[in-house]
Every structure is written in C-alpha cells, then in structure tokens.
Amino acid sequence: MKAVNITFKFQDGQPDQTHVAAEGESVLDVALNNDIQLQHNCGGVCGCSTCHVYILQGENDLPEISDKEEDFIDRAVDPRINSRLGCQCVMQGNADIVVLIPPQNFLGH
Template sequence: MIKIIVEDNQGIQKPVEIPEGINLNLMEVLKASGYDILATCGGMALCATCQVEVMHGLECLPPAHDQEMDMLDILPDANASSRLACQLRVTENMDGAIFRLKTNR
C-alpha cells in the first residue's frame, strides 16, 4: 500500500491508503476518497481546481511539465511546492508524502 497524508481546507490531516500499481492520478484518488475536488476540466491541467501544496515529498515527485507550469504560473496562491493533482500519477514514490488541498476557489 502507498500511504499519503492529505490536509483539507480546515487543516485536518488524514491518512489515505492507495493500492500499489493503481493506474490513477492523485486527483482521481482524492475524489474517490471523498475530498471536495472540483476538477472542472476533467484532469487536463486547464483549470487548476485540483491544486495541492506538497508539504513533504516534493523531491520524490517527477518535475512538472510545461502545461502544468503554465497553469501554476497564473495562480496567485501557487508557490514552489504547488502541483496540480491531475498531473501527478500515483506511484510508490509518493509513499509518505503530505499534500495540502488548495481547492478553495
């Protein structure tokens, strides 16, 4: 199992366990886990309603692609540890990561 921690908009942290080898992105896992993720564009990196801040484990994630970086660049609350959950494929490298939801748009 891949274990991550998700901090919601109220600052409450909860563990989420994800089966290894699952072919989903973080946005899909968060939605399936009951988190209020709009994902208006359906995971195409066009709306940023799935923005998360990586509190721990950023170094274990693949670098953001140009389309994701372009979207993050226009967000006023994005920082160096911001990512779009739709662009993060769930892998074993995420084990132990902590993500803070930034979906209060």
C-alpha cells in the same frame, strides 16, 4: 511497488485524512475516490488550475513537473514553489505523500 499513503491536510481546518494510493493513481483520483472536495473543471487532464495543491512531503517521488502544468500553476490562486496540479501527481514511487489542499471556495480557471 508498496502501498503509498497520501495524507491530505486542509487549509480550511478539516481534520487530516490518510488514504492508500495505488501505482498510477493521481492525487486527484485518490481525493475524489474518498469524497475529498478538490475542484477539477477540466476533468483531470491538465487543462486548468482548479486541482491546485501544495506538496508538503514526497515531491521527489512524483513525476517531474511539465511546462504545461507549470503554465497552469501560474494561473492558480496563490502559487508557491511546492505547487502542483493534483491530476498530474501520479503515484510512481514508494514514498508517502503529504498534500495540503487550499480552500475550494473559488471559481477556478
């Protein structure tokens, strides 16, 4: 697998950041490893909705959404068709990913 770039965009106006992700790393892993604030109340085990993100590009190179993940996304703030949980977006393909991180000023579920 080639190196995959994840570009993080932020709804709160921060400048975009692009980081390299290794196979098996999640969007949440890459965010935390690069000091990007992304809540993760359950510790990244698909047990809450706080690492909710929007996938703007590269969704076809991510694992298919599970029923459990979909249930938690329904509890997220402002879920959309391209909503995913960062902890479940594990790098497995060769396409670069673009992620929009919603504001992180909430208490989460």
